[in-house]
Amino acid sequence: MRFDLQVIASWIEPGSRVLDLGCGNGDLLYYLKHHKQVIGTGIEFSEEKAARCIERGLTVLQGDFRHEVKDYPKGRFDVVVLSQTLQQIQDPKELLIDLLWIGRRVIVSFPNFGHWSARLQLLFTGMAPVNDQLPYEWYNTPNIRVITIKDFKRFLHLFGLRIVREVAINTHHHEFKGNIIRTLKNLRATYGIMMLERVT
Amino acid sequence: MSPSADNEHAPLLVERRYFTFAEPPKQMQLDCGAHLGPITLAYETLGELNADRSNAILILHAFSGDSHVAGRLSIDDERPGWWDNMVGPGKPVDTSRYFVICSNILGGCSGSTGPSSIDLATGKPYGLHFPMVTIKDMVRAQKHLIDHLGISTLMALIGGSVGGMQVLRWCADFPEMVGSAIPMATTTRHSAQAIAFNEVARQAIMADPAWNNGDYYGGIGPAHGLAVARMIGHVTYLSDEAMREKFGRRLHRNALSFDFTGDFQVESYLHHQGKKFVNRFDANSLLYITKAADYFDLERGGNQLINEALANVPFLIISFTSDWLYPTYQSRDIVSALKKNGSDVSFCEIEAQGGHDAFLLPNRRLDGLVSGFLDRVYHDRCL
DSSP, X not given: OOHHHHHHHHHSOTTOEEEEETOTTXXXXXXXXXXXXXXXXXXXSOHHHHHXXXXXXXXXXXXXXXXXXXXXXXXXXXXXXXXXXXXXXSOHHHHHHHHHHHEEEEEEEEEOTTSHHHHHHHHHHOSOOXXXXXXXXXXXXXXXXXXOHHHHHHXXXXXXXXXXXXXXXXXXXXXXXXXXXXXXXXXXXXEEEEEEEEOO | OOOOOOSSSSOOBOOOEEEEEOOTTSOEEOTTSOEEOSEEEEEEEESOOOTTSOOEEEEEOOTTOOSOOSSBSSTTOSSOOTTTTTEETTSSEETTTSEEEEEOOTTOSSSSSSTTSEETTTTEEOGGGSOOXXXXXXXXXXXXXXXXXXXXXXXXXXXXXXXXXXXXXXXXXXXXXXXXXXXXXOOSBOOHHHHHHHHHHHHHHHTSGGGGGGOOTTSOOSHHHHHHXXXXXXXXXXXXXXXXXXXXXXXXXXXXXXXXXXOBHHHHHHHHHHHXXXXXXXHHHHHHHHHHHHHOBTTTTSOTTOOGGGTTOEEEEEEETTOOSSOHHHHHHHHHHHHHTTOEEEEEEEOOSSGGGGGGSOOHHHHHHHHHHHHHHHHHHHO
């Protein structure tokens, strides 16, 4: 399983109800179901991947999660997971508010644009960074939001969302291995992972 | 239990059985207010019911289907049941594990009570004296059969099209008996377009003089009208893509005929389908069943799928990209309602060019979805 998903899995309480947005082939849900007795649901856009999940015995809806999250009742899930997708969202603020309605807590992971390699590329080449975490050119990238760990924390503060738990990691895009960064996170981490809850 | 031979060489044999209930004076009350009885349902079963009676799957057939879902009725039976690619030993609905039940719907013409059955009051076929039946009435009758078989909870209900409507009706009316449900290529209510096509089909029958107000059982009956009704049906079950692929503008003869005997392959295909149908289906049954499908509406007076009793029922909803009779948005409406209960809902829109009929055609993706979902439900409920 991807390293960021391993970290996320370690944060989830056994037996909790989890919604995984953009669940792909269902690796996280499958792990949580079989190791933590989690009652999970996934939402996945791709027909092939959604079908693969259902074949594996997972509960998955094929569709655009921006719409699919709408119908669930308040507090339907203990945790909603949004991994490596936040940077592709048109309206992140509205989405997080929706997610904190249907879920008690939300875990987000996102690539950190503040990593030193991105900073150096921009500084020395004068061109938008392209690297393992952000492997796209400006004209074909799905990553329409350029976020750093620092930016995201400022955003949470502005909109009254509280961080319950956070970690910064250094790993590659689909790597199973990685390590936790404890100092100079915004400079040294390739991904940020945070667990959020609503300030009531 | 039906005799089954599930080695590779011998065909899987099934037996059609009959269950009769609602004998007068205990007739069954119908939605329309009328009382009907006695009622007979033809049904077939495959596989073995386990000791705690927890592995039963009820399959609901589509409008022109019957109880013969899979296997063969005799050694020399040429054609297997209508969903033989889906149901049988080692198939997605694995009869070496599950006990499968399929019954012909009330109002049908393949062994269950319908307009072609004899009305005991007159000694003649009901014809138009048969009361209007609804999807709810069909399900009510099936419930009698399931009770008779001693099954209190069905592990799963599976059905496509009008069969899917019955699955949903079961969920709305008897949620405590539903262990899980797979409604596919279906809807909570017909669109105006679907009603329109049904009405054209009915008019084709009623415009045939041989229909004789439904009183034709001594004679040949409205063969032409029924064939035309089936041709219309077939157009709605296919898709632009499927027809282009299958027929294009190809001719079924060498040159244009310059008359009206039919030139194109698509025409001869429809003629053939129409003729074939006349031999196996009753025109009055088509009138009654299409009407029941048109009347079906789970959203009238509040969405009947929004029900706390369904909160713990796993659902697998399936639609097909090229199905324009019950397009995907209608399946998404079902998903949306069920999510409000907090139900465990899976949904997949399968890429398929077969149109509405895609659910009946061999499809590996469909097979994988059904077997994966049933496997999970079986492990959760039966082991």
